[in-house]
Amino acid sequence: MADNTISSSLEDYLEAIAEIIENNGHAHAKDIAERLSVKMPSVTNALQSLAARGLIKYSSHLPVEMTTRGSETAAVIRHRHGALKSFFSEILKIDDFEADGTACRIEHVISDAVLSRIVVLADAVRSRKDCAPLREYLDDAMPKVSAEGDDLAVIALDKLPRHVSAVVVSVDENLRGVKKFADLGLVSGTLLRVEGRAPFGDLLRIKVMGSSLSIRAGDAMHIWVRPVE
Amino acid sequence: MKNSIKIALAGNPNCGKTTIFNHLTGTRQHVGNYPGVTVERKTGFFNIGDLAVEVVDLPGVYSLANSSPEEKVAFNELMTGDIDLVLNVIDSGNAQRNLYLTTQLTELDIPMILVFNMIDDATERGLSFNFKMLSGFFGAPIIPTIGSSGTNLEKLNAAISEAAAAETPRRPVKPKYGPVTDMAIHALSEEVEGRQPAHTGKLPPRYFAIKLLENDPIISAMPEFDGLGEEAAKWRDRIAQRNGINSETLMADVRYGVISGACREAITLGNERRRQLSDSIDRFVTNRFLGVPVFLLMMYLVFMFTFSLAEYPMGWIESFFMWCAETISAVWPAAALPFLRRMLIEGVIGGVGGVLIFLPNILLLFLAIAFLEGTGYMARAAFITDGFMHKFGLHGKSFIPMLLGFGCSVPAVMATRTIDNRCDRLTTIMIVPFMSCGARLPIYSMMIPAFFPKEFQAFTMWLLYIIGVVIALLTALLLKSTLFKSDGEVFVMELPPYRMPTLQSILILMWENTAMYLKKAGTVILLASIILFIINSYPEKSGLAAQYEAEIAAVAAQPELTEQDRLDRTAKLRAAEKSEALSYSLAGRIGRGLEVVLKPAGFDWKIGSALIGAFAAKELFVAQLGILYAVGDSDTESGAEHLQKELARSYTPLQAFCIMLFCLLTVPCIATLAAVRKESGSWLFVGAQLALYTTVAYLVALIVFQAGTLLHIGTGLVG
Numbered sequence: 020m021a022d023n024t025i026s027s028s029l030e031d032y033l034e035a036i037a038e039i040i041e042n043n044g045h046a047h048a049k050d051i052a053e054r055l056s057v058k059m060p061s062v063t064n065a066l067q068s069l070a071a072r073g074l075i076k077y078s079s080h081l082p083v084e085m086t087t088r089g090s091e092t093a094a095v096i097r098h099r100h101g102a103l104k105s106f107f108s109e110i111l112k113i114d115d116f117e118a119d120g121t122a123c124r125i126e127h128v129i130s131d132a133v134l135s136r137i138v139v140l141a142d143a144v145r146s147r148k149d150c151a152p153l154r155e156y157l158d159d160a161m162p163k164v165s166a167e168g169d170d171l172a173v174i175a176l177d178k179l180p181r182h183v184s185a186v187v188v189s190v191d192e193n194l195r196g197v198k199k200f201a202d203l204g205l206v207s208g209t210l211l212r213v214e215g216r217a218p219f220g221d222l223l224r225i226k227v228m229g230s231s232l233s234i235r236a237g238d239a240m241h242i243w244v245r246p247v248e
Numbered sequence: 249m250k251n252s253i254k255i256a257l258a259g260n261p262n263c264g265k266t267t268i269f270n271h272l273t274g275t276r277q278h279v280g281n282y283p284g285v286t287v288e289r290k291t292g293f294f295n296i297g298d299l300a301v302e303v304v305d306l307p308g309v310y311s312l313a314n315s316s317p318e319e320k321v322a323f324n325e326l327m328t329g330d331i332d333l334v335l336n337v338i339d340s341g342n343a344q345r346n347l348y349l350t351t352q353l354t355e356l357d358i359p360m361i362l363v364f365n366m367i368d369d370a371t372e373r374g375l376s377f378n379f380k381m382l383s384g385f386f387g388a389p390i391i392p393t394i395g396s397s398g399t400n401l402e403k404l405n406a407a408i409s410e411a412a413a414a415e416t417p418r419r420p421v422k423p424k425y426g427p428v429t430d431m432a433i434h435a436l437s438e439e440v441e442g443r444q445p446a447h448t449g450k451l452p453p454r455y456f457a458i459k460l461l462e463n464d465p466i467i468s469a470m471p472e473f474d475g476l477g478e479e480a481a482k483w484r485d486r487i488a489q490r491n492g493i494n495s496e497t498l499m500a501d502v503r504y505g506v507i508s509g510a511c512r513e514a515i516t517l518g519n520e521r522r523r524q525l526s527d528s529i530d531r532f533v534t535n536r537f538l539g540v541p542v543f544l545l546m547m548y549l550v551f552m553f554t555f556s557l558a559e560y561p562m563g564w565i566e567s568f569f570m571w572c573a574e575t576i577s578a579v580w581p582a583a584a585l586p587f588l589r590r591m592l593i594e595g596v597i598g599g600v601g602g603v604l605i606f607l608p609n610i611l612l613l614f615l616a617i618a619f620l621e622g623t624g625y626m627a628r629a630a631f632i633t634d635g636f637m638h639k640f641g642l643h644g645k646s647f648i649p650m651l652l653g654f655g656c657s658v659p660a661v662m663a664t665r666t667i668d669n670r671c672d673r674l675t676t677i678m679i680v681p682f683m684s685c686g687a688r689l690p691i692y693s694m695m696i697p698a699f700f701p702k703e704f705q706a707f708t709m710w711l712l713y714i715i716g717v718v719i720a721l722l723t724a725l726l727l728k729s730t731l732f733k734s735d736g737e738v739f740v741m742e743l744p745p746y747r748m749p750t751l752q753s754i755l756i757l758m759w760e761n762t763a764m765y766l767k768k769a770g771t772v773i774l775l776a777s778i779i780l781f782i783i784n785s786y787p788e789k790s791g792l793a794a795q796y797e798a799e800i801a802a803v804a805a806q807p808e809l810t811e812q813d814r815l816d817r818t819a820k821l822r823a824a825e826k827s828e829a830l831s832y833s834l835a836g837r838i839g840r841g842l843e844v845v846l847k848p849a850g851f852d853w854k855i856g857s858a859l860i861g862a863f864a865a866k867e868l869f870v871a872q873l874g875i876l877y878a879v880g881d882s883d884t885e886s887g888a889e890h891l892q893k894e895l896a897r898s899y900t901p902l903q904a905f906c907i908m909l910f911c912l913l914t915v916p917c918i919a920t921l922a923a924v925r926k927e928s929g930s931w932l933f934v935g936a937q938l939a940l941y942t943t944v945a946y947l948v949a950l951i952v953f954q955a956g957t958l959l960h961i962g963t964g965l966v967g
Contacts, residue, residue, distance in 0.1 A: 192494050196738030201500030202311035203740060204345050207493060209504070214530065218539045220635020222644075224530070224743065229342040231530065231743035233631050238738060 025072060027127030030096050031055065032065045033074060036083055037093035045082035099126045099134055106141045112161035174246070176213070176239035177223065184212045185244035194241035204228045205242060252300040253412045254330060258322065258353060259337035260346050261308030262624070262744035264365040267395035268337055269305045270752055272404075277756075288665075289321075296409045304329065310345075311500075312352045314466045316668055323466075326356055328447050333411050334360045335404075340370035340377070340392065341745070344504075344511050350386060351503045354420035357452045360388040361407050367392040368399075378514040385510045387421030396750050422454065425502040428490050432483035433457045439479065443472050462499045526745040530628070534743075539632045546625065547651055554613045554655060555686075561608035569601030595781030600774050604766075609686070611762055613652065613659050618757040622749025626666065627741060640721045641728025643739055646676040650720065653683030654713075657920040660685075661927055662761065671732040675724055677924055678937055682720035684713045685916050687866040692908060694870050698892035699904040699966060708905070716912050719944065776918040780864045783834035784872075792832070796825040826875050835860050835872075849910065849946060850903040850953040859910070865917040901962035906949040913945035 025033070035054050039046040052062045063079075070077040074089035085093065100122050107118035129137075144150050144157070173188050187209045190197055204227050205211075214224040214231065221236040259265040269277075273292025290305040306325055307318035314320050325331070336353055338346040343364070353360060364370075364377065383390045389407050393400040411417060424430055436457035444456055459467035460480040468477050488495035491502075532538050573593050580589050620626045630644030637643055645667045652660035660680045667673040692712060696705050803809070803817045830836050831853075839857025846856050854876045862869035870891075877894040895904070915921060915938055925934045956962055 190494060190497065192496050196315070196740070197494065197496050198311075198313060198500065199315055199738055199740055201494075201497035202313060202348065203742075204348070204504060206497060206501045206504050208508075214527070215534060216536060217534065217631050217635055218536045220638065222631055222634050224534060224631065226527075228345045230345055231526075231745075233627075233634075233741045233743055235739055238740075 025069075025074075025092075029065060029068060029072075030127055031123070032062075032069060033089065033093045034096045034100065036069075036075065037085065037090070037097060040083075040085065045084075047082055048079075051083070096126065099129065102134060102138045102141065103129070106137055110141055110144055110157065112157065172245065173243045176211075176225070176242040176244050177236040179213050179244055179246065181213050181215060183246050184210060185246045186210055188243045188245050190243070191241035194238060196238075200234070200238070200242070203232060210247070211244065251298055252302070253332045253408070254302045254304070255333040255335055255408065256326060256329065256331045257303055257305045257335050257337060258326070258349065259306075259308060259363075260310055260339065260342075260349060261742065263308065263337045263339040263346060264395040265305065265308060265337045267750055267753055268335075268363065268365065268393070268401070268404075269303060270750075270756055271395065271398050271401055272301075272303060296405045299409050299412055301408065303335075304331070309349065311349060313462070314464055317670065318668070320466075326353075326358070327451060330450075331358055333408065333417075334358050335363055335408075336360055336388075337363045337365050340364040340367045341373060341375065343370075343375075343377075343515060344507055347386075347507045347510070348500075348503055351423050351506060354386060354388075354422055355452075355455045355458055357419055357422075357455070358450075359411055359414075359417040360386070360420045361404070361411065362386060362388050362390045363404060364390055364392040365395050368394050374517055376516050378516075381514040382510065385421065385423075385514070387419065389418075396748075423503075423506045425499075425506060426491070428487050429461075429498075429502050432461055432480075432487060436460055436476065436480060436483065439476055440473065443476075445470060445472050458499065463496070526624075529746055530743070533625070533628050534631055539628075543629055543632045546620070546629070550613075550616045550620070551655070553616055554609060558608035558612050562605050565605050565607065566601075569597050569604070572601070573597045590785070591778060591781055594785075595778050596774065598777065598781075600770075600777055607762070607766075609656055610659050611758060613655060614758050614761045615754065617648075617652075617659075617663060618754045619749060621666070622747070622754060624744040624746045627743045630666075630741065631743060640724045642672060642675060642724050645741075646672065646724075649676050649680050650683055650717075653680045653685060653720075655686055657681045657683070657685050657916045658923045659761070661920060661923040664927060671728075674928060674933065675727045675732045677927055677933075678727060678940070679720040679724045681916050681920050681924075681937075681941065682716050682723065682913065684716040684912055685866070687916055688911055690867055690870050691911050694892065695895070695904050695908055698896045699899070699901040712908060712912055715909065715948075719913065719948075723940075723944075776864050780835075780861065780868075783838070784830060784861070785833055787833065789829060789832040792825065792829060796821055823875075827877070830857065830872075830875050845946075848954065849949040850899075850906045851910070851949075852898075854898075855907055859914075862911060862914070863918070865919070866911060869911060896966050900965055902953060902956040905956075905962065906953045909952060910945045910949045913941060913948055915941045 032051065032055070035051055036046050039050050039054060043050070048059065048062050048066060051066075052059050055062075066075065066077045066083060069075045069089070073086055074092060075086060076084040103122035103125055104115075104118045107113045107121055108115055111118075113121070144153060176185075176187075179185050187205060187207050189207055190200060190205060194200065209227060212226045214226050216223055216236075217233070222233045223236055223239050224231055224233050225239075226232075257265055257269055269290065269292060273294050277290055277292040288307070292303045292305070294301050294303070304325060306322040309316075309319045309322045312319065312323050312326070314323055326334070334353055334356070336350050338350065350360075350362065362383070364379070370377075377392070379390045379392065389411075391400060391404045391407055393404060425433070433454060434457075437453040440453040440456045440460070444451070444453060448456075456467060456473070460473060460476055461483060463477075463480065463484065467473065468480070484495045484498060487493075487498050491498070493501045533542050535542075576597075577589070577593055580592075582589065617626075620629070626648065629648060632644065633647035634644030637646055646664075648666070649660045649663040652663050657680060660683070661677055664673050664676045664680070667676060692709055696708050700708050800818050800821050803814060803821065806814075809817070831840075835857045836853070838860055839853040839855075842856040842859075843851075843853040846852070851859075854873070858869050858872035858876060861872035873895070874891055877891055877898075899907070921934050921938065924937060925931060928934070
């Protein structure tokens with residue numbers, strides 16, 4: 020098995036070769052370089068490595084040919100890619116371009132055990148009758164997630180809703196008395212929570228490291244936090 | 249083995265440091281101010297066996313930066329104070345934040361003991377500590393204590409004597425801040441070596457290297473380190489870039505990083521985390537809607553407590569001084585040293601006694617303040633009122649002093665101590681005496697019924713109080729936008745968890761303030777009373793006494809008068825004698841001299857000389873007027889009524905209103921000025937305040953009088 024494992028970049032080459040052969044009937048080094056946007060010498064290098072592992076037949080100036088083992092390996096890689104891509108695009112409703120790119124990155128690290136379970140899940144959601152309400156829900160909910168995702172990004176502390184915990188991401192360097200805030204623990208990585216506001220005022224009451232502090236909303240504007248939970 | 253040791257008590261605000269201090273030293277403490285600043289300086293002494301221990305209680309600080317007076321004081325004391333041992337008190341329930349100061353203290357390379365205080369509270373909240381690990385981490389023994397009950401303090405004593413006995417004292421471990429930062433500290437230390445100021449000989453170069461790296465304003469500006477600033481800045485940028493953090497706050501970042509590493513391993517939070525009681529209370533007390541009513545209720549209770557409970561002891565003190573005066577005049581024959589006799593009875597007992605009457609007020613007010621402060625409510629009060637005060641350039645912490653100003657300006661001025669920012673504090677001190685204090689009340693209650701119809705009396709009183717508040721706030725607004733403009737400091741305030749303060753700490757605090765007040769009564773006020781007595785009595789018109797004695801003798805000789813008539817006429821003559829004597833005296837002459845100036849504001853010379861008395865204390869205004877209008881004893885009911893009739897015959901309601909305005913807006917008493925001098929630390933400030941108040945009072949009275957005269961409002965005599 021050990022000689023069967025190849026690096027993720029070689030997997031990409033093998034996958035590309037298989038696709039080109041499928042489309043054009045044969046694959047030249049130049050086509051491969053174009054498809055993967057790499058330089059010719061890198062392609063030559065990779066082809067030699069693949070040939071040394073007995074996955075392709077390669078000599079310069081001739082089109083690349085797959086060996087039987089090469090075709091099998093390429094099929095596995097492409098199956099993984101396809102399964103992941105369809106999981107991202109059909110179940111998670113991520114657009115094709117991002118689904119493709121994400122699949123490319125994950126396919127090299129994911130184990131067969133995890134992948135096959137993802138495939139089972141995807142097939143079930145896609146085709147089982149009793150999953151129809153789930154499909155409807157996914158169609159409806161998933162596209163909205165990306166929009167809400169922006170809310171989970173960094174916001175200013177004065178916009179943080181009450182009783183929501185958040186982690187300090189950064190503090191503007193030009194905030195007046197930034198050192199004083201830092202001394203009290205308002206540095207990146209600190210967990211905090213807004214407890215309330217003062218009556219007719221601009222004071223916030225926040226909980227930081229087990230103590231209650233009150234700071235002005237005007238200063239809180241310069242403290243950037245990411246909500247957690 | 250040393251036989252004496254000097255230790256410094258350091259810690260965050262609200263970590264229970266003062267309780268530990270009180271427990272260690274008992275009543276052997278000395279309170280003063282640090283030279284040049286109004287930060288309280290406390291030292292105490294105690295013995296452990298043969299070892300004499302001196303403890304310096306440093307002000308509570310979050311950091312050894314130089315950004316507030318407290319921090320500067322703590323910093324200087326540690327840098328140059330010959331401290332042998334640092335006791336770092338830590339609120340165990342909030343160790344992560346408290347240990348931030350600890351990391352800075354380790355840099356000083358002074359042997360240290362960590363006191364994990366309020367350990368009961370922390371354990372109850374489900375925290376458990378691996379003290380062995382923490383102790384190894386900081387290189388200092390750890391003693392868990394409960395300050396309020398004194399638990400484990402004997403172990404603390406043992407640790408102190410052990411540290412004193414050690415041949416080579418154990419030095420704290422310097423934390424590692426990560427490769428680049430440590431490299432920077434090392435490089436800068438080498439530069440600092442040999443260049444550090446002579447008076448800081450004990451401190452390691454590494455300490456200054458870190459301060460330079462932090463861009464500490466004071467260390468970076470030391471001439472010895474000229475040129476090192478740029479190098480530190482280069483390192484700073486490199487570290488900031490490398491770690492992706494702010495270059496301004498990089499040491500804070502790395503310190504908190506180090507601490508969170510230490511805490512993750514050594515402090516564990518049990519599953520059962522009880523919701524903190526403190527948070528539940530805050531849910532009501534600082535609520536957007538309930539906060540204000542709760543606050544008003546609390547303030548009402550404080551006033552009730554202070555003023556109604558003080559009534560009885562005030563009565564006792566008053567009768568005590570009356571008894572003194574009577575006893576002395578009975579024992580001391582009138583013929584022997586008459587000047588001294590009168591000065592003692594009228595000047596000293598009258599003046600100092602008149603001020604000491606307020607002692608119960610002050611005592612109870614400070615008791616209430618100490619309680620509110622100790623429980624943690626004071627910070628909430630500032631939080632609640634901040635929004636309103638902010639509109640006038642002040643913040644929440646100024647509210648309490650202003651409120652206290654309705655009672656008495658002296659404790660109100662002293663209560664400004666809770667305000668950290670010096671500009672805000674001075675502004676508050678400046679405006680507090682505009683609040684209508686209790687001593688002005690007798691003036692209103694004498695004048696208003698004499699001049700205003702019943703339906704307007706309450707309104708007039710209310711109006712005067714409001715005018716005081718409005719002028720105070722406008723002055724604050726003016727000062728904050730001109731002289732005392734401050735951008736330098738930011739407002740961050742900790743709301744400490746609610747706690748029950750110990751009786752000992754409240755009593756000690758109360759005693760300190762009372763002692764201060766007594767000292768003042770014994771010095772400034774005593775002196776002022778004597779001076780006032782002299783200008784009220786001298787020069788004496790020669791033959792005046794003889795002339796009136798003759799007239800009185802003539803009255804006594806008239807056989808056709810009834811006994812009652814005889815008494816009345818005698819009293820009238822005695823009063824007239826006093827009045828004439830006063831008009832001849834220095835005070836009377838000054839009053840006449842002032843008439844030129846005071847006339848446009850509606851005052852005659854009598855009011856002028858009464859105002860001189862009122863300068864010492866507003867209560868004296870009524871008494872002075874009583875003498876001038878020759879009504880004898882103005883304190884008795886008939887005397888007061890008589891005076892009111894006399895006044896109504898002499899002045900218009902408009903004039904009366906202007907007199908009250910003037911009394912409201914001038915500095916309440918000499919005691920206030922003395923308190924302002926102490927708290928501001930400057931005579932110039934006192935002079936400025938006096939000038940401001942007198943000018944404002946005069947101008948307001950002038951404008952009101954002239955406008956009123958022009959519009960014919962209240963210009964007719966009612967009597």
